[in-house]
Amino acid sequence: MAWLFVLSAAGAVLLCAISLGLMLSFPTPSCLAPGPGFLAPLRGDRRSRNLLLVVAHPNDESMFFAPTILFLKSKGHNIHIRCISQGNADGLGTTQTEELYHACDSLKTPHEQVKVLDHPKLQDGFHEKWDHGLPAELTIEHVQLWSIDTIVTLNSYGISGHPNHQDVHHGIWLSIIWFHTL
Numbered sequence: 001m002a003w004l005f006v007l008s009a010a011g012a013v014l015l016c017a018i019s020l021g022l023m024l025s026f027p028t029p030s031c032l033a034p035g036p037g038f039l040a041p042l043r044g045d046r047r048s049r050n051l052l053l054v055v056a057h058p059n060d061e062s063m064f065f066a067p068t069i070l071f072l073k074s075k076g077h078n079i080h081i082r083c084i085s086q087g088n089a090d091g092l093g094t095t096q097t098e099e100l101y102h103a104c105d106s107l108k109t110p111h112e113q114v115k116v117l118d119h120p121k122l123q124d125g126f127h128e129k130w131d132h133g134l135p136a137e138l139t140i141e142h143v144q145l146w147s148i149d150t151i152v153t154l155n156s157y158g159i160s161g162h163p164n165h166q167d168v169h170h171g172i173w174l175s176i177i178w179f180h181t182l
Contacts, residue, residue: 048076052148056164057087058100083116089124135171
């Protein structure tokens with residue numbers, strides 16, 4: 001019976017990788033009109049993108065996005081990771097931040113392309129409500145700084161239902177709206 005679980009998990013990972021590959025192979029995402037410098041169509045022989053993965057806590061990159069990161073790296077895409085909080089709900093923020101950098105070694109993402117925030121208004125916790133404008137504002141800064149053309153983040157449910165994950169999703173959507181009005 002264990003083989004059935006392994007086969008199902010492998011199928012799910014393969015489906016995610018194929019879906020992401022198809023999404024990135026199109027010159028322009030179908031959900032947004034191309035804007036200047038943001039999610040712009042690929043030009044000339046440029047086949048790679050500068051991607052920004054935005055997560056709520058250290059360990060989200062490994063728990064939810066490791067296969068995606070490895071797939072994108074294998075296709076030559078440049079990955080940047082923005083972690084909105086240190087994951088300090090249990091007082092382990094420093095340890096979790098160190099673990100994120102160790103995970104990035106395994107995920108072949110240079111430390112200079114990883115940024116972990118420790119903002120007083122963006123602290124980890126199920127009862128912490130984040131203002132969507134703050135992650136949006138901080139994301140726009142890094143989109144411009146790193147010449148990001150694609151953002152990958154958590155879904156609206158927050159994958160696991162964690163409120164901080166949901167706030168990141170809504171903050172990213174707000175940043176996309178703001179960026180298109182700049």
